[in-house]
Amino acid sequence: MTIDLSNFNLYQNSDVIVAWVFSLIIGAGLFYYLTKKKKWGLIIDYITTTNHRKIGIMYLLSGVIFFFRGGIDALLIRTQLAAPQLDFWVFQQDKYNGLFTTHGTIMIFFVAMPLLIGLMNVVVPLQIGAKDLAFPIMNSVSFWLFFSGAVLFNVSFFLASPANAGWTAYTPLSTDTFTAGPGNSFYIFGIQLSGIGTMLTAINMLITIIRFRAPGMKWFRMPLFAWSTLITSVLIVIAFSALSVALYLLMFDRLFDTSFFGGDQGNPVYWQHLFWIFGHPEVYVLAIPAFGIFSDVISNFSKKIIFGYSSMVLSIILIGFLGFMVWVHHMFTVGLGPFVNTFFAISTMMIAIPTGIKVFNWLFTIKGGRIQLTVPMLFAIGFIPSFVMGGVTGVMLSIPAADFQFHDSYFVVGHFHYTILGATVLGIFAGIYYWYPKIIGKQLHEGLGKWHFWLFIIGFHLTFLPMHFSGLQGMPRRVYTYLPEDGVFLFNAISTIGAFMMGIAMLFFAWNIYRTHRSEQHVTADPWDGRTLEWTVPSPPPEDIFTPAPVVESLDPLWNAKENKQSITTTSNSRPDPVSTTSFLPVILAVILFLFCFTMIYKWFIASIFFGLAALVTLIFFSWQDKRIEIYQKKNLKKEDLRTLLKDKRLGFFWYLVIDATMFIILFATYFLFTPGGNDPHPSEVFEARSLIIASIFLLTSSLTLYISEKGMATNNYKKFNIGILLTFILGLLFIGSSVHEFYKYWQEGYTISTNVFLSSFYVLVGYHAAHVLFGLGWICQVYFQRKVKKIPDFLYYEKHTIFQYYWHFVDVIWILIIVIVYLPYLL
Numbered sequence: 001m002t003i004d005l006s007n008f009n010l011y012q013n014s015d016v017i018v019a020w021v022f023s024l025i026i027g028a029g030l031f032y033y034l035t036k037k038k039k040w041g042l043i044i045d046y047i048t049t050t051n052h053r054k055i056g057i058m059y060l061l062s063g064v065i066f067f068f069r070g071g072i073d074a075l076l077i078r079t080q081l082a083a084p085q086l087d088f089w090v091f092q093q094d095k096y097n098g099l100f101t102t103h104g105t106i107m108i109f110f111v112a113m114p115l116l117i118g119l120m121n122v123v124v125p126l127q128i129g130a131k132d133l134a135f136p137i138m139n140s141v142s143f144w145l146f147f148s149g150a151v152l153f154n155v156s157f158f159l160a161s162p163a164n165a166g167w168t169a170y171t172p173l174s175t176d177t178f179t180a181g182p183g184n185s186f187y188i189f190g191i192q193l194s195g196i197g198t199m200l201t202a203i204n205m206l207i208t209i210i211r212f213r214a215p216g217m218k219w220f221r222m223p224l225f226a227w228s229t230l231i232t233s234v235l236i237v238i239a240f241s242a243l244s245v246a247l248y249l250l251m252f253d254r255l256f257d258t259s260f261f262g263g264d265q266g267n268p269v270y271w272q273h274l275f276w277i278f279g280h281p282e283v284y285v286l287a288i289p290a291f292g293i294f295s296d297v298i299s300n301f302s303k304k305i306i307f308g309y310s311s312m313v314l315s316i317i318l319i320g321f322l323g324f325m326v327w328v329h330h331m332f333t334v335g336l337g338p339f340v341n342t343f344f345a346i347s348t349m350m351i352a353i354p355t356g357i358k359v360f361n362w363l364f365t366i367k368g369g370r371i372q373l374t375v376p377m378l379f380a381i382g383f384i385p386s387f388v389m390g391g392v393t394g395v396m397l398s399i400p401a402a403d404f405q406f407h408d409s410y411f412v413v414g415h416f417h418y419t420i421l422g423a424t425v426l427g428i429f430a431g432i433y434y435w436y437p438k439i440i441g442k443q444l445h446e447g448l449g450k451w452h453f454w455l456f457i458i459g460f461h462l463t464f465l466p467m468h469f470s471g472l473q474g475m476p477r478r479v480y481t482y483l484p485e486d487g488v489f490l491f492n493a494i495s496t497i498g499a500f501m502m503g504i505a506m507l508f509f510a511w512n513i514y515r516t517h518r519s520e521q522h523v524t525a526d527p528w529d530g531r532t533l534e535w536t537v538p539s540p541p542p543e544d545i546f547t548p549a550p551v552v553e554s555l556d557p558l559w560n561a562k563e564n565k566q567s568i569t570t571t572s573n574s575r576p577d578p579v580s581t582t583s584f585l586p587v588i589l590a591v592i593l594f595l596f597c598f599t600m601i602y603k604w605f606i607a608s609i610f611f612g613l614a615a616l617v618t619l620i621f622f623s624w625q626d627k628r629i630e631i632y633q634k635k636n637l638k639k640e641d642l643r644t645l646l647k648d649k650r651l652g653f654f655w656y657l658v659i660d661a662t663m664f665i666i667l668f669a670t671y672f673l674f675t676p677g678g679n680d681p682h683p684s685e686v687f688e689a690r691s692l693i694i695a696s697i698f699l700l701t702s703s704l705t706l707y708i709s710e711k712g713m714a715t716n717n718y719k720k721f722n723i724g725i726l727l728t729f730i731l732g733l734l735f736i737g738s739s740v741h742e743f744y745k746y747w748q749e750g751y752t753i754s755t756n757v758f759l760s761s762f763y764v765l766v767g768y769h770a771a772h773v774l775f776g777l778g779w780i781c782q783v784y785f786q787r788k789v790k791k792i793p794d795f796l797y798y799e800k801h802t803i804f805q806y807y808w809h810f811v812d813v814i815w816i817l818i819i820v821i822v823y824l825p826y827l828l
């Protein structure tokens with residue numbers, strides 16, 4: 001491993017040393033505390049849990065911890081910028097770049113996201129009357145992948161090599177030509193790993209909301225936070241797929257000598273497209289859940305049904321939809337021409353309409369309500385003007401001619417902090433104060449909460465309002481100092497004061513949590529006189545709730561029941577619940593993947609292969625262990641219930657395929673982009689028809705044999721079934737063999753992944769497909785032996801086989817597309 005210590009300089013790395021020392025002390029202190037208070041049992045309980053509330057708590061806790069890290073970054077930034085030409089001790093060399101990069105990346109990916117997802121985890125199932133998320137074990141996997149990705153990213157600082165190309169990692173700066181060393185690879189792998197977790201969470205939320213709503217909870221009776229989670233999850237599925245491909249390609253540029261985004265043939269602007277196709281929907285991923293929280297909070301503390309419920313729902317859908325059509329507003333200055341800029345300017349401005357509808361609905365909900373100024377409500381009321389200011393500067397930025405002036409200036413920094421803090425962060429605080437009783441069973445102190453709110457909101461405006469002016473004055477983003485004659489000292493000084501005020505506000509928050517933790521006062525099920533289902537179950541909810549299931553007859557079922565002085569009607573006739581168990585496997589998988597990524601970052605590939613295989617073994621173990629079998633048998637489920645569970649799984653798998661399909665589409669687009677032009681060798685020189693035909697026959701026939709095996713199973717003809725499976729396996733293997741043969745031949749002719757950008761895009765696409773086939777081969781063995789050796793019940797076997805079948809046919813369809821798009825144009 002190449003951790004290069006030759007440049008190690010005690011003064012320059014004093015910040016790293018301080019960080020090590022602090023972390024070791026805190027770690028040791030924590031260890032002592034946990035041991036002394038005999039808390040290890042509790043820790044193990046949480047590590048192995050698959051319960052949505054506990055997982056939610058872990059998300060929230062890690063979000064808060066990373067918030068303090070990102071916050072310290074922010075305070076260091078503000079200290080450095082407080083006055084012109086400061087020379088603050090940590091800013092030797094290009095450390096400032098590392099600082100704002102980690103600040104931005106951590107805040108978006110490891111603070112805002114987990115805090116929102118944490119709230120979704122705890123609240124959404126309770127709001128819709130479900131016992132848990134649809135796939136509890138996968139939920140645990142999601143969390144641990146998120147967490148290990150976040151830790152991986154954070155570790156880079158301790159190794160004196162933080163990412164330093166901005167949270168947007170613009171190329172070519174972020175390629176290894178300009179930023180050598182492991183730093184920006186930590187960005188790639190950290191985000192990739194946690195991003196996979198986020199996508200799995202999105203699938204989980206989708207299936208939970210689509211299929212686990214309480215009887216009678218029609219779509220338009222669903223609380224708005226659940227609605228916003230639903231739409232956000234769709235955004236995540238598509239947007240994170242784009243990010244995933246972008247990171248995948250950048251990884252090849254950094255580790256395997258390709259040049260998608262740099263060099264003579266690469267296209268740095270392509271990164272910007274991919275990043276913002278992710279990045280813009282991402283800002284709504286951050287905003288929409290907050291909108292949902294505010295809707296519930298405002299309605300609750302105005303003691304009124306939300307105004308314009310259906311327009312609220314439609315506007316979230318519209319925002320989500322439009323969110324995919326505006327990404328170029330981040331690239332107005334790139335030079336895509338007036339037509340493109342105008343199109344994206346108009347689509348961007350259109351988002352103000354649904355957002356405006358929401359703002360007015362919130363105002364009309366408050367109007368005439370019996371307003372209770374509790375802490376969550378304060379945050380909600382503080383949100384409205386703050387966010388509108390951020391939205392309006394957004395509309396200013398959406399005018400390309402104006403953006404030519406604003407772009408890359410502090411004006412943009414002002415805009416996005418107004419939106420992200422104004423909506424997301426205030427929303428998270430509102431949500432935490434509002435649902436804390438439900439999550440923990442105790443209520444946060446209102447007085448301390450008010451201190452938190454007022455200091456935070458005043459600090460927030462003090463910090464970010466002046467940035468608009470320093471921006472207009474010409475101060476660029478991402479510079480570590482300025483001159484006295486630039487005329488921005490006062491603005492910066494005020495910003496710094498505001499930032500420290502927010503820091504102090506956060507101490508009140510931390511104190512509040514600590515105080516509440518010590519207090520013995522427990523709350524009832526319904527401390528806020530609530531309206532929705534989560535307030536019908538005890539605080540905190542035990543694991544066995546909603547039996548019998550509530551029947552929902554209106555938007556605010558609890559409120560209506562209270563008004564009519566009745567209790568909510570229930571029914572024993574409801575769908576089967578998700579299966580929560582405990583398992584060490586998710587955390588083991590996450591640790592292994594962490595090590596895989598870490599060794600990749602340092603290009604220690606032998607070890608990577610080892611950990612990659614270890615991850616596969618863990619996966620095999622996972623499905624081998626399948627605890628559902630015992631649980632289903634123990635519960636003696638009816639056939640009908642089993643069918644329901646099967647449908648959940650299939651729908652979940654469908655959404656996985658959406659992710660995979662999106663990724664393939666982008667890889668096809670990449671190939672399309674890089675293939676024409678002066679490639680030497682040209683595709684027509686490389687491809688040859690014979691190997692293509694042979695490979696295609698193998699793979700396409702295997703779909704047929706798989707179909708035969710399924711028919712065999714359906715008719716209980718196990719001989720037919722076994723032969724079908726065996727043939728599928730052999731044909732898949734032959735396909736892999738022919739691919740290896742093809743690649744080997746190219747390699748001998750000197751056509752490697754780094755020869756030119758056509759070959760790079762060919763290999764990353766076809767290689768990704770081949771990896772799917774390989775994975776499928778492992779899967780098929782696994783499915784087969786499980787039945788042979790473990791003799792699992794037929795219905796479960798059927799489930800496993802069906803899903804595998806979808807997978808295999810999907811992989812075949814992709815192959816057909818590869819034939820048509822990748823090979824044929826150059827063979828005919």
Ligand code: HAS
Nearest residue numbers: 283287329352355356391392394395397398407416419420
């Ligand atoms: Fe944004 C850059 C435009 C909403 C976050 N945004 C960013 C970045 C982030 C971010 C993180 O067009 C920087 C990324 C980076 O590092 O480079 N943004 C908009 C627009 C909206 C918007 C039009 N942004 C958000 C939200 C975010 C977020 C929400 C996170 C939570 N944003 C931009 C543009 C850039 C940009 C450019 C690129 C700048 C550059 O040069 O790099 C809208 O969704 C806002 C709609 C909301 C409102 C308020 C409520 C509406 C009412 C109705 C009446 C208002 C009207 C407008 C009719 C508008 C009350 C009147 C207009 C006037 C000018 C008075």
Ligand code: CU
Nearest residue numbers: 280283329330
């Ligand atoms: Cu945007």
